[in-house]
Amino acid sequence: MENIIKDIAILILAGGKGKRMESELPKVLAPLKGETMIMHIVKELQKVTTQKPIAIVGHKAELVREHLGELCSYVIQEEQLGTGHAVSCAKEKTKDAKHILVLSGDQPFIKSETIINLINKHINSEAKITLTTTTVSDFEDFRKGFNFFGRIKRENGKITGIKEYKDADEEERDIKEVNAGCYIFEADWLWKNLENIKAENVQKEYYLTDLLHIASTENEKIESIDIEPYEALGANTKSELETLESLNLE
Secondary structure (H helix, E strand, C coil): CHHHHCCEEEEEEECCCCHHHCCCCCHHHCEECCEEHHHHHHHHHHCCCCCCCEEEECCCHHHHHHHHHHHCEEEECCCCCCHHHHHHCCCHHHCCCCEEEEEECCCCCCCHHHHHHHHHHHHHHCCCEEEEEEECCCCCHHHHHHHHCCEEEEECCEEEEEECHHHCCHHHHCCCEEEEEEEEEEHHHHHHHHCCCCCCCCCCCCCCCHHHHHHHHCCCCEEEEECCHHHHCCCCCHHHHHHHHHCCCC
């Protein structure tokens, strides 16, 4: 596995303010089950590779750096203009990589086995993009958190794009397969097409997920792996953090 990983740059998106968390801390430093959310992810990565991930930091970046220290290298996202913009900030630092793995710093339950499965699927399928998805029965109980996740759009089984919740219509919001937030891209394709995404959405942000629509339009291969719902969970509010804390994952 390490031989494959050496061609992959690993990015952790860690620049968000977490306004709805009502905390002075950056969102990724919220405590959960004895660790910060981002430390859970870093420790799972350590089971896969000795390579340092690159944390893309922004809001109160110095606190994230202080917390993670030498476990990561760092790229600054000066303005928080969306996930696509965040990844673009790491272009220079990842210029030798053949593939770019992108993880969310507020998705603490992602497992090392899932990361390995995602990488293997991507390499073996020769896809331009491979991502994690999860399918829920409904948006009740602990699954309420998934209501605001992007919906996976498919035609004849093939992924054609992701519609973010705030931009989705009622029919799209009924889709039960949601974006589970981890991606791996062929690097050359990523850097070429990242320049083509636009902030034409409710948030006025550059969405990394817009790349799926571009790939689909170009008839490029998009692959996915299905993961357990709990692995896809994140927390944007204190209430959601309490829900994660209450889950028995043993």
